[in-house]
Amino acid sequence: MSNWEEVGPERFFVITRGRDRQHAVTDFDLVTLVVARSRPEPTMQPEHAAILRICGSPLSVAEISAYLSLPNSLVIVLLSELLGTHKIEARAPIPAAALPDLSLLEAVIHGLQRL
Amino acid sequence: MDFSGSEPVRGPREAELLPATVAAAVKVVIVGGFGVGKTTLVGSVSEIRPLTTEETMTEAGVGIDDLAGVERKSSTTVAMDFGRITISEELVLYVFGTPGQERFWFLWNGLFEGALGAVVLVDTRRLEVSFDVLGRLEDRGVPFVVAVNSFPESPGYPLDELRAALDLPPHVPIVECDARTRESSRDVLMALMRYLYELAAQPVG
Ligand SMILES: Nc1nc2c(ncn2[C@@H]2O[C@H](COP(=O)(O)OP(=O)(O)OP(=O)(O)O)[C@@H](O)[C@H]2O)c(=O)[nH]1
Ligand SMILES: [Mg+2]
Numbered sequence: 455m456s457n458w459e460e461v462g463p464e465r466f467f468v469i470t471r472g473r474d475r476q477h478a479v480t481d482f483d484l485v486t487l488v489v490a491r492s493r494p495e496p497t498m499q500p501e502h503a504a505i506l507r508i509c510g511s512p513l514s515v516a517e518i519s520a521y522l523s524l525p526n527s528l529v530i531v532l533l534s535e536l537l538g539t540h541k542i543e544a545r546a547p548i549p550a551a552a553l554p555d556l557s558l559l560e561a562v563i564h565g566l567q568r569l
Numbered sequence: 570m571d572f573s574g575s576e577p578v579r580g581p582r583e584a585e586l587l588p589a590t591v592a593a594a595v596k597v598v599i600v601g602g603f604g605v606g607k608t609t610l611v612g613s614v615s616e617i618r619p620l621t622t623e624e625t626m627t628e629a630g631v632g633i634d635d636l637a638g639v640e641r642k643s644s645t646t647v648a649m650d651f652g653r654i655t656i657s658e659e660l661v662l663y664v665f666g667t668p669g670q671e672r673f674w675f676l677w678n679g680l681f682e683g684a685l686g687a688v689v690l691v692d693t694r695r696l697e698v699s700f701d702v703l704g705r706l707e708d709r710g711v712p713f714v715v716a717v718n719s720f721p722e723s724p725g726y727p728l729d730e731l732r733a734a735l736d737l738p739p740h741v742p743i744v745e746c747d748a749r750t751r752e753s754s755r756d757v758l759m760a761l762m763r764y765l766y767e768l769a770a771q772p773v774g
Pocket of ligand 1: 601602603604605606607608609610666668718719720721746747748749
């Protein structure tokens, strides 16, 4: 089931070689929303093109990881690269402070009521 | 999946697309022992077909204590189920299910960071798993509610007995649920949100 096993650490290294460090500063959460800002191009690394293809509408990092069957950590490296070249837009999650905003919780309660 | 090959990556279906206006996401976590109904609950409330994401643990990221009694491996992969609920044109809620056993706690850093709160799903046939989870959540300061999933063979304890058995503080909500139905699962999330609201409206201590 796991493509990660198929992919293996070597493949991970090939996909991310030499580029993980310089972008590691960007913080992607599992629920950071990603939207493509440009079209996939045939010359692109296939993983990058695949991300741009599925992110026409906002998708979370977790969803991208699921659709690509790649582990989160690897997806985050790929996303950092795309962000670095302005090919995607990243929408950070609402930071849950120790005490979340009442209006945020009201909105969630309201949304659940309609479920 | 062969990225260099012919088969294209399949993204979300048309009906699963989020509006472009969605500006941010929030998340909650369902945590519990094996077979307690995490996947079922996620599936019951999710508007999309539930998805699975993988998280890997590398040896460097592992504390010695966490590995006590567990065979050493260079890396471990754990799958997490999750679902999604669109709250409004601007806001979306993600619901993650994660196993409660101590050896999976390496997942918790990324998962609980920024999470609004957690649901501890409890099976009365196996309360042991819950003790560690509850303690760990308290240590991390993650607000949580307890949901008791009722299986036919489960011993049916009254909730106040369960509260005592789990050593739950009086303010922590405990609710019964049937994870197979949307309404009951939704009510569990609602209990969590109402509790969070109370906490935020009247901070304790
Ligand atoms: N009677 C009853 N059965 C349930 C309920 N919730 C889940 N089940 C059943 O219990 C079994 C396990 O449920 P899962 O949702 O797979 O549990 P899980 O916690 O995701 O399990 P793991 O991921 O394997 O740890 C399935 O056969 C479900 O149909 C419930 O509320 N009542
Ligand atoms: Mg499961």
